[in-house]
Every structure is written in structure tokens, then in C-alpha cells.
Amino acid sequence: MKKMTSNAKFLAALVLGATLAGCQSQPTEEAVDTAAAEVIESGTHEVSGMTDSAVKSQEELAAEAAQALLAMTVFYFDFDQAIVKTDAYDVLQAHATFLSTNPAAAIRLEGHADERGTREYNIALGERRAKAVEKFLLVNGVSADQIETVSYGEERPVEGGHDEGSWAKNRRVELVYK
């Protein structure tokens, strides 16, 4: 959460020159697979909240929508899989667009695994996941110089439970703006 907030601030300063109210929606246990969809939804809420007081141009609305996508920096994976889920495409495309239009910006992709299985195998799995996200960004115009990948395997879980709800949140790649 900490990382997401600082990312959001960094991006807000770059894109809008304004501060961004934290869009901190986390996937729920039941709906991990729809993480990206949820985010878009909450981003929409924010936009509609702001239009109450002011009429915005199409450009401003588009920028705000893009920014809401950019505030999402965590991508989830299935067990023993390193395939980027289709519902993450919109968010990743927003990051790709931002990075290709801001060549000075750089990111670190941190790959993670859940606690099941062995530690070094999970390091390899975490790297696979980080590289899968990296590949998506490269294909969409980001320069390799802008991306650094690292795998923490199962060493840095965000949830400490020993159940599918925790595991689903731990199988992830975190995109961190440097």
C-alpha cells in the first residue's frame, strides 16, 4: 500500500500536476481474478465524484481515467503459472503508454510466489512472473532500459495466512516506479 501511494503521487505530479486521492482498491478474496476490473470501477467512481463540482474536458477525463489505471501496480497470477491475466491488460497498457511517453521514468518489477513448494523454485517462478510483465511492456513500446526485474520468491508475502485467500494475494508482480 505504501508503494502504491508513493507511485500514485509520483504519477500524479507528472501527469496532472495535482495530488491524487489514493485509489487503493485491493482484490477481495473472492474476486482476485477481477482485480483490474475492480480498479477501473473504483476509478470511475472517483471521476464521477469530481464531476459533481466542475465540468471537465474530454482530455481531463481521459487523463484521470489513465491515472486511475496507473495507480494500480499489483498483478496477480495462478498457482505455478507465469501468464499475465487478460484482465490486467488495460492497466499494463496504461503503464506502457506512460513509460513510452516518459522515457526518463523507470520501474522495477518485483516477482513473488506463494509459500507452497520450495523456496528456490519459487524464486524462479517469481522471476518468470516479473519477466512476463516485462515482456508485455516491451511489446507495447517500453524501452528495456526503463525496466529492472527482481524476484523475491516466497520471501516477502503480503499476507501471512496459510490458505488460498492469502496465497492468491501473494502470487503477484509489483510494479514500482523508481
Place this chain on the structure above:
Amino acid sequence: MYLPKMMMALFLMQVSVFAQAQLRIEITQGGDDPTPIAIVPFNWSGAGLLKEDVANVVAADMGRSGQFRPLERADMLSQPRSSKEVFYRDWRVLGVDYLVVGRIDSVNLASVQTSSPASYGLSYELMDVRAQKPIASWKIAEVKDLRAAAHHISDTIYQKLTGLRGIFSTKLMYVSVVQQGSGEKVYKLEVADADGQRPRTLLESSEPIMSPVWSPDGKRVAYVSFAGGRPAIYIQNRFTGKRIKLTGFPGINGAPDWSPDGQKMAMVLSKDGNPEIYIMDMKTRALRRLTHHYAIDTEPRWTKDGAALVFTSNRGGSPQIYKVDALSGRVVRLTFRGSYNARAQTSPDGHDLVMVHRENGQFHISVQNLQRDLFANLTKTSLDESPSISPNGSMVIYATQHKNMGVLGAVAINGSIKYLLPARHGEVREPVWSPYLN
């Protein structure tokens, strides 16, 4: 920006005053028909109380092997000081097969001037109760560390009775993790006696420490540290604390394993884009890539003859154990049972393969005989990992979850005895059994 760093430093300073992750033993499954033995309290001829109850340490060692059942001290009818004072009948009626008696004498008193501790001489005898005669007697001329002496006594008695070298003087290395109130985690690399006592910290970090291994002579250790935000392989002298960074390539720097002759280090690097197994010459630091496959290749472990390594690969679609010839690079698959087998190690005699095996969604420590088609689960718990075989091949130490905490477990390779070694503070993981150290 400077404030959080300062706070971090303060946290680390506070943490270092905490005790190390002291382990205690909880036996959860007794041995299979263990031999009854009595270890009589050793007679102390000096003044005052000794710091260590030598007979108690020996009895605990023998019990932990799973092959012996020490007699409770309260059940002893007499406490002879030497074989001459033994009434065999006293022990036969208690069903005891073997008897150990001993004495401790003062050699040198502790000196404040030279700040040298006291030293002791020990003598002890082993007797066969049924045959009603002594089997062997030993003497330790001078020793300062009574606890180490007790483990040595256990080693000699165990070897005399089983023919197998004892592992009571060996050590365990493991990673401990303590979560602070702030949520920050403190990782420590620790080494304790084989019974979990007397832990010593080799390294402390706010970033993860992984994959520790011993050098074949036990003097150095290698591990992966994430200090600096990226993984790197280090080797560290266990006594001086001096350490060097062995690798810090882009990508994975993981799973180091010293060759049995100490000349080479196997490791996993992904610098060429994919996790592959490499061998580094420890003198020249030259790297040789051993595997060439787009799949994940990791967790290399040398076989005891140094001719090959077993490793984990998902080249067949799921993680399985393979063996690669250290020179030719020729690969053969070893495991075919189930869809997840990882982190394997071969036993000292080369007959068995111990690994993490998934069955019905649960991860167990399992053993596969490489000569016959035999396979057995050594553990029944569900998140078991990081198995490491004792140097005499009799026991396996591993990491598991107990009461929602990471703890160490030990199990006999024949499945007979099982015990847990939970930490008094925090969690422990990635245990590695030392080689023989003397």
C-alpha cells in the same frame, strides 16, 4: 528520507539485544522398538555445582536418535560411579540392556588473572547388562566445554553400539525471522548445536536471507542475501565473520552448493535470461554453464562422489528431479511419481533421494530409493520443505508449520522417530545439517 533510515538502525540495535532463536525439542513420535539404556549421573569429584549435567545431555542425545530409550533418572535403584560398583541385577530388573557410568574430575580451576575457564577430565564406561560385563571405557584428558564433551561421549557410545558414526557433535544452520511491532522483519542466519542449544548469529539483516549451505569442512558457509535490494551469493568464514560476495549478476543468484572436495560451487544464475545451473571454480572464479533448457532449472545438490548433481526442473511440464553429469552435462530424470518433486538431496551412501513431494495438495518430505522402486512419505504435515540429511544418513531435518509458525522438524530416514524444534522467538526455516566437524 533520513528519518526512516535512522529508525531502522534503531530497530536493528534493539533487536540485537534479543536472544537468538533458541530452539527446544518436542518429540512427537517415539522410535521403533528403541533399545533401553541407562546413563547414570556422572560423579563430580570437585567442589560446587557443575554448569552442565553431562549424563542428562547424553541421555537426551541417545533418546533423540530414536534408536535408544534412556531410563528416567528417578527410576534408577542405584547410581554407581564405576563398573566396579555396578550390581547388574539392579539394571536387569529395570529392563535395561546397556549402562553408562562416568566421573568428572577437576583439572584446572578457573583463573581470573588469565581469564581462562576451568577445565575437566572425564572418564566413562559402557556395560552390557545382559552379559554382565563392561564393553568399553574412555577418557577425555582435559576439556573446558562440558556440553561439547557430553555430545562427544554420546557419539562414542552411539558408534560402539550401532556401528554408525554419531551426529551429536554436529551443528544445524537455519534462518530465523522475527517480525517487529512495526511490521519490519529481521532475518538472521544462525548456527546451533544439533540439539538446538547454544545458537549463534552469523548474520543479521532487514532483507531476506536464503539458501544457506556449509562448506565441506564446516568452516565456511554460503548463502543468498537480498541486502541491497538484489540477490547475491556470499561466502562467510564462520569463525572470523569475514565474508565475500561471490556473485551479483543481474537476475537470480541462488541455490549455492559446495562440491564435496570444496573446489567448486554449484549455483543458479539467470543472467542469460533463464534460470540455469552453473559451476564456479572457487580458485579462478571461472563459471561453466551446466544446463541448457528454456525451463526452470534450479536447486542443484552434488552427489557425495562429486560426479553429478541432482536438480529441480519443470522441463517435463511439472517440477521433477533430474540428475546431471558434472562433466558431460548429460541429464536423466529421476522422479516420476506425482506432479511436484523439488529440492532433492542424495543420501551419503547414494542409495536414497530425499525431496519435497506434493500429494493431494500437501507438501511432504519423501524418500525414494534409487536402486529399487521404493517410495515413502517421511512426514504427514502439509507445508514441509527444505530437507537436509545428517552426515551419517540417519536423520533428515526440514522446515514445517506448527501452530501457525515456521518451525524445524527432524525425522529418521527410516521414519521411526520424529521431533520438532520450535524457536522460542519468531520463526525458523531452511535448516541445513553440518558435515562432521571434528
